[in-house]
Amino acid sequence: MGRTEPHMEVQESPRHLELLAQAQRGEHGAREELIRQFKPFILRVLSQRSGRFVQQGQDEEISIGLMAFDEAINSYDPQKSGSFLAFAETVIKRRLIDYYRKEQRGNKVIPLSGLGQEEEDGLVVAERMTMHQAMLQHQLEQERLERREEIVAYSKLLARFQISFRELPEICPKHADARANALAAARLVAERPELRQHLLNRGELPLKELTELVEVSRKTLERQRKYIIAIALILIYDFSYLKEYVQ
Known part of the structure; x- marks a missing residue:
């Protein structure tokens, strides 16, 4: 403009x-x-x-x-x-x-x-x-109103990955270090085109590639799968209000 x-x-x-x-x-x-x-x-x-x-x-x-x-x-x-x-x-x-x-x-x-x-x-x-x-x-x-519309759109997006908006507090890692590692993994998925496309096209985390890039085990990534996907989607689709909670 x-x-x-x-x-x-x-x-x-x-x-x-x-x-x-x-x-x-x-x-x-x-x-x-x-x-x-x-x-x-x-x-x-x-x-x-x-x-x-x-x-x-x-x-x-x-x-x-x-x-x-x-x-x-x-x-x-x-x-x-x-x-x-x-x-x-x-x-x-x-x-x-x-x-x-x-x-x-x-x-x-x-x-x-x-x-x-x-x-x-x-x-x-x-x-x-x-x-x-x-x-x-x-x-x-x-x-x-904008915040409500954003939550509705995000909820529909989560449903494609079999994740409910209501379960987000439950799947959030309890320890600060675990949350920081999950957030780092989500940022990698959102920022790297090949990881992002894997998630969006296949509907699953690129666990093999992520394991090579982060300092946590594949087992930990699998346990945090829903949370990492949920955060990655916020970053990929740039949900401005929800990003406040991520940051």
Whole structure:
């Protein structure tokens, strides 16, 4: 993936206000043109609030931002809200908070609250904290889901070798030295192409080759067979969360 450049700033102009008035009167073309011209502004707000550069086709926040901007066009009242861009930024920001909360709370929708304009450095301090907490909760929930998906995929892979995920604590060597030797054997299987292919193609450990490479007996390798295979599969398929336990 290439380096993402910062989104360019777009200034509000009389032409934009004219397009806004036309869009509020129901002129679809004016609405589309307004959204097109302010898309860099939308991306900038989303990037600032999410703490990273969002990208078209990859981040759900894009859809949230576009819908929020469309909502701002419908709701904007110059007599009550002042600058349209300030109003739109507030709507985008709060809809993004709603999105993170919705993700974290299992699709429970949080309604848009009153659109106050009292801000410090462009952002209410309390809302900055809310955004941070919502993002953190969203990240934790995403990590939990990814971890669960990884365990499911790993469990299916283990089943091909007649190993159950639930039996892993039982087959783990009890002594630290034995675990270290088994881990060393598993790393050799994962790192050496000929050993790796033997395991994946035949569904068994390359015991003869391993015996020549490690300082333990073939009998010990046979006794630790399931554990070595289980660890080797984590390393071969690069299960990121499970690798934390290996390391």
